[in-house]
Amino acid sequence: MSEARKGPDEADEGQYDSGIESLRSLRSLPEPTSAPASGPSDGGPQPCTHPPGPAKEPQEKEDADGERADSTYGSSSLTETLSLLGGPEAEDPAPRSPLPHAGALSPQQLEALTYISEDGDTLVHLAVIHEAPAVLLCCLALLPQEVLDIQNNLYQTALHLAVHLDQPGAVRALVLKGASRALQDRHGDTALHVACQRQHLACARCLLEGRPEPGRGPSHSLDLQLQNWQGLACLHIATLQKNQPLMELLLQNGADIDVQEGTSGKTALHLAVETQERGLVQFLLQAGAQVDARMLNGCTPLHLAAGRGLMGISSTLCKAGADSLLRNVEDETPQDLTEESLVLLPFDDLKISGKLLLCTD
Numbered sequence: 001m002s003e004a005r006k007g008p009d010e011a012d013e014g015q016y017d018s019g020i021e022s023l024r025s026l027r028s029l030p031e032p033t034s035a036p037a038s039g040p041s042d043g044g045p046q047p048c049t050h051p052p053g054p055a056k057e058p059q060e061k062e063d064a065d066g067e068r069a070d071s072t073y074g075s076s077s078l079t080e081t082l083s084l085l086g087g088p089e090a091e092d093p094a095p096r097s098p099l100p101h102a103g104a105l106s107p108q109q110l111e112a113l114t115y116i117s118e119d120g121d122t123l124v125h126l127a128v129i130h131e132a133p134a135v136l137l138c139c140l141a142l143l144p145q146e147v148l149d150i151q152n153n154l155y156q157t158a159l160h161l162a163v164h165l166d167q168p169g170a171v172r173a174l175v176l177k178g179a180s181r182a183l184q185d186r187h188g189d190t191a192l193h194v195a196c197q198r199q200h201l202a203c204a205r206c207l208l209e210g211r212p213e214p215g216r217g218p219s220h221s222l223d224l225q226l227q228n229w230q231g232l233a234c235l236h237i238a239t240l241q242k243n244q245p246l247m248e249l250l251l252q253n254g255a256d257i258d259v260q261e262g263t264s265g266k267t268a269l270h271l272a273v274e275t276q277e278r279g280l281v282q283f284l285l286q287a288g289a290q291v292d293a294r295m296l297n298g299c300t301p302l303h304l305a306a307g308r309g310l311m312g313i314s315s316t317l318c319k320a321g322a323d324s325l326l327r328n329v330e331d332e333t334p335q336d337l338t339e340e341s342l343v344l345l346p347f348d349d350l351k352i353s354g355k356l357l358l359c360t361d
Contacts, residue, residue, distance in 0.1 A: 113142055120152030128161045128170055136170055140177045145216055148179040155185040163191045168202040175210035178217030188229035192222060196237040201246055208253045224255040231262025239268045239284075242277055251287055258290050265296035273304045278313050285320045292321075298328035306338035314338070 116122055124147065127135035140148070151157050159179045162170035171191070175181065184190055189197070195204035208222065227233050235255045238246040247268070251257060258267050269289040272280040281301075285291060292300045302322040305314040314334070318324065324334045 110142070113139060114147055116150065120150075120154075122147060122150050122152075122158070124148060124150075124158040125152055125156075125161060128158050128165065128167065131165070131167065133169065133173075136173065140173060145178045148174060148177060149183060151183060151185070155183075157183050157185075157191070159183075159191045160185055160189075160194055163194045163200060163203045163207070164198065166198065166200045166203060168200075168206050171203050171206040172210055175206060176213055176216070178212040180217070181207055181222055182226070184226075184228065188227070190222075190226060190228075190234075192224075192234050193228050193232075193237060196234045196241065196243075196246060196250075199241055199243050199246060201243075201249065204246060204249060208249065222253075224250060224253065225259050227262050233259050233261065235259065235268050236261050236266075236271055239271045239280065240275065242275055242280060244280060244283055247280075247283070257284065257287055258293055260293075260295075265294070267293045267301075269293060269301045270295060270299075270304055273301045273308075273310065273313055273317075276308070276310060276313070278316060281313055281316055285316070291317060292323050292326060294326075294328075297330070298326075300326055300328075300334070302326075302334040303328055303332070303337060306334040309338065311338075 113123055117126075121129075122139075124136065124139045124143070127133075127139060148159075149157055156164075157179065159171065159174045159181065160183075162174060181191055185194075192204060192207050195201075195207060224235070225233050232240075233255070235247060235250050235257070236259075238250060258269075260267055261271075266274075267289065269281065269284045269291070270293070272284055292302075294300055300322065302314060302317045302324060303326075305317060306324075322334075327333055
């Protein structure tokens with residue numbers, strides 16, 4: 001693949017797409033069959049022009065944490081080259097849309113399509129970043145499957161970016177063409193991890209339920225127990241986000257409800273206790289979560305609830321059968337960690353002076 005050369009009028013800060021040069025080379029692609037409806041023509045393709053005025057630096061797109069979704073977002077719009085690739089831009093990429101024939105491309109044109117910028121982005125990355133579905137569909141039709149899994153300098157694939165930017169149509173099209181759903185970015189996140197972090201339910205559904213077309217990749221299901229570099233599986237992330245619909249979707253597609261995160265051995269039920277959301281605790285218990293699951297230090301969810309003074313959640317766990325006499329590695333029971341130990345007593349027949357002892361919630 002060839003490297004782009006910076007022109008004299010291009011910025012040196014690295015904020016703009018180094019793939020702009022490759023986009024210029026795309027003018028050598030075959031012309032669309034239909035002529036423009038209006039405007040003068042001198043018999044050759046005309047470059048897009050902009051009205052006169054001071055140059056305006058594109059605004060960078062940032063995520064909720066202030067980190068760039070991609071290091072090359074602030075580039076010129078790819079929509080300028082849509083007429084060169086053929087077809088109008090669509091809202092949602094349809095996998096069955098008519099596309100150019102790969103045999104019409106010369107080696108030089110194919111090289112332009114497989115160009116990699118100085119930030120590691122391919123034209124597929126850029127098509128997703130700039131929300132240009134027509135360009136994306138053209139790339140999916142013309143490029144080999146291996147190109148779809150190229151990771152940029154942040155180890156993001158185009159699928160990562162499509163989920164990050166909440167483009168379920170692009171996610172669906174990439175999965176159909178065999179884009180890998182198992183690749184991890186620099187944080188160890190797969191595209192599904194990103195969907196859970198961003199709470200993009202539609203993208204998560206496309207990742208979980210989508211299947212590649214024959215000959216385009218493995219059709220087996222995702223490894224939903226795969227952990228990122230923080231030791232979190234997707235169910236852990238969805239629980240921390242307090243997103244019950246996303247948790248339900250993961251469990252319906254085979255996520256292990258009792259999988260332990262990699263740093264301290266907490267299960268989703270432990271994490272639900274820590275969110276102090278009683279509804280999430282009840283949901284996980286009803287879904288079959290192990291009520292006395294132990295962390296690496298031996299603590300059960302009841303230990304965590306009692307230690308935090310969460311009497312309502314403690315009561316819910318006790319009603320579900322939690323053992324208040326289990327000891328952790330510090331030889332502590334949940335009763336040792338709470339000031340109101342009567343709430344955790346596992347006995348319902350205690351009497352004082354002949355009167356039944358009532359435990360309040």
